Amino acid sequence: MQRQDIIQLLHRYNTGTCNEREKALVEDWYLQYELKEIDDLGDHDCEADLDKIFKNLPVRPRKVRSLKTWYKVTAAAAIFIFITIALYFNYSPQLQQQRIIQKIASATTPGSNKAILVLNNGKQLVLTGANNGQLATQGNAAINKTADGKIVYRATKKSQLAPVIDYNTMLTPAGGTYSLTLSDGTKVTLDASSSIRYPVTFTGNERSVEITGQAYFEVAHNKAQPFRVSTNGQTVEVLGTHFNINAYTDEGATRTTLLEGSVKVSKGNRLAMLVPGQESVILSNAADIAIKNADTETVVAWKDGLFRFKRADLQTVMRQFARWYNVEVVYEGKISETAITGKVQRNANASHVLEILVKLGIKFRLDGKKIIIMQNS
Incomplete structure (x- = not known):
């Protein structure tokens, strides 16, 4: 916006000839700044016009020092517009997106430490509000909730x-x-919308569990009793190691990423061995196992309380966002091909993630708890 455009816009506002979009621009611009002392600008010809604007504003600031001070503030705001806005017609859409972000943020909360434990008899324990200490006994194991909000299985005396x-x-x-923590000492962390089914104590010559969604494992070493994880038709076998499995059905592939030790991944008659820093990728409805180098820091960021993306596509970002903030995301028209890189704390307000997307040109609107990603014009 050029200086002459601002003068004309102020004149149209004063004479009542600007449209609703222009009126909102002037009023929102004018009210967003706090009063502060600045150097004397000395152009008294504008005071009458600015006085008219002030009198027509729907909300007046609590403190009024003088018309001259208001003129100083408005002039400073004009400098801000020169720097940040090339065309004033771009301002209102940005402002609209900020308002939508605030609506989404007020309607959502980030995820937290919560889960349901289903016992062998079908009884459900809501863990979020459960007291610390022993919750139940199952077979030869006692189930305890620790002070830091984790579940630990401890084997009791074996029955004859x-x-x-x-x-x-x-x-x-x-x-x-x-x-x-399972009864053998193996530690498991579940991500949002995930599950794990497991025996309360391990018997026989193997330790087998089943998962859905995403889980991170730190398997206690036991050479005589291999640990096996089943999901989406694949089996991961280890003796003792650290690895992550992402098996969300909406991701289109099952990914097993190894951080320490070694794992064997199998599906059907296909078999692959992983070394630290590698991941296996099995596409949905396929048996082939692809081996790739992995960005392990990005893969396990969720476990460390982070959203972390490196050239991720919009759908990948929004799937994580939807699971964590418990919202529905739909797309209107062609999906943006923007590559997204960034890092945000997962306990942050939803606005922190959405503001990154806005800066990348992504536009959206809100329908209840449904976020609609709009096609870029």
Whole structure:
């Protein structure tokens, strides 16, 4: 916007001939600045016009020092517009997006430590509000909730009778995450919208669990009893190691990423061995196993309380956003091909993520708890 454009815009506002978009521009611009002392600008010819604007504003600031001070503030705001806006017609859409961001932020909350534990008899324990200490006993194991909000299984005295295997299931909702320690000492962290089914104590010559969604494992070493994780038709076998499995069905592939040790990934008659820093990728409805180098820091960022993206596409970002903030995301028209890189704390307000997208030219609107990604014009 050129200086002459601003003068004309102020004149149209004073004479009542500007449209609603122009009126909103002047009023929003004018009211966003706090009063402060600045150098004398000395152009008294504008005071009458600015006085008219002030009198027509729907909301007046609480403190009024003098018309001259108001003129100083308005002139400073004009300098701000010169720097940040090339064309004033671009200002209102940006302002509109900021308002939508605030609506989304006020309607959502970031995820937190919450899950449901389903016992062998079907009884459900809501872990978020459960007291610390022993919650239940299952078979030869006691289930305890620790002070830092984790579930720990501790094997009790073994029965002399033939072992009866009891299974428990932990479920995290959208916007939930939880950690547990199995009876063998293996540590598991579940991401949002995930689950793990496991025996309360491990017997026989293997330790087997099943998962959905995403989970990070730190498997206790036991050479005599391999640890196996099943999901989406694939099996991961380890003796003792650290790895991440992303098996969300809407991701289009199951990814197993190795951080320490070694793992064997199999599906059907296909088999692959991973070394630290590698990941296996099995596309949905396919048996082939692709091996790739992995950005492990990005893969496990969720476990460390971060959103972390490196040239991720918009859909990948929004799938994580939707699971963590428990919202629905839909797309209107062609999906933007923007590559997104950034890092945000997962406990941050939703506005922090959305503001990054706005800066990249992504536009959206809100319909209830549904975020609609709009096609760029």
